[in-house]
Amino acid sequence: FEDFEIVSTASYVPEKTVTNEELTKLFDTTDEWIVKRTGIHRRHVVTNETTSSLCTQVANQLLLKSNLMADEIDLIVVATMSPDYLAPSVSSIVQGNIKAKNAIAIDINTACSGFTYGLHLVRQLLIDNHQKNAILIGGENLSKLVDWNDRSTAVLFGDGAGGVLIRSTVDEGTFIAEDLKTLGSYGDYIVAGYTGRPSPFSSQEVGSPFFKMNGRKVYNFAIEEVPKSINNALAQANLCTDDIDFFLLHQANERIIKRISEKIKISADKFLVNIGEYGNTAAASEAILFDQFVKDKTIKRGNKIVFSGFGGGLSVGTIIIKY
Numbered sequence: 001f002e003d004f005e006i007v008s009t010a011s012y013v014p015e016k017t018v019t020n021e022e023l024t025k026l027f028d029t030t031d032e033w034i035v036k037r038t039g040i041h042r043r044h045v046v047t048n049e050t051t052s053s054l055c056t057q058v059a060n061q062l063l064l065k066s067n068l069m070a071d072e073i074d075l076i077v078v079a080t081m082s083p084d085y086l087a088p089s090v091s092s093i094v095q096g097n098i099k100a101k102n103a104i105a106i107d108i109n110t111a112c113s114g115f116t117y118g119l120h121l122v123r124q125l126l127i128d129n130h131q132k133n134a135i136l137i138g139g140e141n142l143s144k145l146v147d148w149n150d151r152s153t154a155v156l157f158g159d160g161a162g163g164v165l166i167r168s169t170v171d172e173g174t175f176i177a178e179d180l181k182t183l184g185s186y187g188d189y190i191v192a193g194y195t196g197r198p199s200p201f202s203s204q205e206v207g208s209p210f211f212k213m214n215g216r217k218v219y220n221f222a223i224e225e226v227p228k229s230i231n232n233a234l235a236q237a238n239l240c241t242d243d244i245d246f247f248l249l250h251q252a253n254e255r256i257i258k259r260i261s262e263k264i265k266i267s268a269d270k271f272l273v274n275i276g277e278y279g280n281t282a283a284a285s286e287a288i289l290f291d292q293f294v295k296d297k298t299i300k301r302g303n304k305i306v307f308s309g310f311g312g313g314l315s316v317g318t319i320i321i322k323y
């Protein structure tokens with residue numbers, strides 16, 4: 001075993017959508033402001049689904065598309081910052097739901113870099129454990145972490161899940177290069193999901209569970225660090241930007257993606273975008289994007305693809321693959 005290949009892709013989003021126009025009934029905003037600042041037109045939000053139910057839908061699709069039985073799966077990794085519980089993990093719930101009785105299950109939380117960090121982790125685990133088949137899913141229920149009275153964050157996020165079935169191979173594989181970086185000193189730029197509840201013995205203050213973000217600083221972090229990360233990964237592989245067919249960046253904001261494309265001097269149409277329909281779905285965004293463009297045959301076997309995630313942590317990560 002030397003490498004991995006991506007056998008299939010899948011995604012699932014809740015049926016309910018909320019348009020910008022509907023948000024104008026909740027707080028003082030306009031469709032024009034949201035579209036101009038972010039590129040978002042609508043987002044999917046859960047009604048009775050959970051992160052684990054979205055991820056289970058994706059896992060079942062992946063099994064079906066890959067022609068595999070659940071007991072052939074060795075590893076399930078879910079990247080999420082919005083799990084159903086702290087325990088059991090989302091990946092354990094998915095493992096139980098699909099009856100993958102031979103799989104070990106692990107959640108990771110690197111917020112919006114979750115899918116890229118997940119690819120890194122799954123590759124290492126497959127190599128170290130000499131395992132064959134892994135499911136990697138990014139899944140989020142961010143609508144429960146949003147303060148729906150706060151216009152500065154409520155317009156940005158959506159719910160959904162996407163994933164890939166990865167198989168180890170001795171043939172020429174998928175992995176080309178990677179560059180990951182964590183900047184924990186700036187963690188307070190994006191905070192969400194505070195879970196502390198003081199015990200009778202603690203003097204901890206009760207915090208807010210909702211998203212709090214320094215939008216300007218996150219914007220500057222993204223346009224500074226993502227181009228560096230992409231260039232580091234390209235240099236490692238001795239590739240130039242022309243060698244890459246598609247760039248699949250975390251869908252945080254269309255303006256950020258456009259600015260990054262200008263900074264690394266690549267035509268914007270190599271950057272696939274679907275934020276208009278889904279909003280920012282954190283760890284799910286690159287996986288949903290990947291599945292959409294594999295399904296419509298824009299992305300073909302043999303294409304060289306740059307995945308780059310960035311967000312909470314702060315964290316940034318780039319992985320280059322040959323699909």
Ligand code: ACO
Pocket residue numbers: 028029030033034037038111112151152153155190213214215216218219252253256280282310311312
């Ligand atoms: N509708 C109307 N006006 C608004 C809204 C809204 N929804 N939200 C903020 N405003 C107002 C502000 O109050 C402010 O008004 P003021 O000038 O009177 O004070 C004005 O618009 C400008 O606000 P800014 O926050 O400076 O707007 P900015 O141009 O920076 O855009 C945005 C905000 C879209 C959040 C931008 O900073 C951004 O994209 N940052 C990156 C955030 C991001 O990508 N986060 C994702 C990573 S986090 C993660 O993925 C989990």
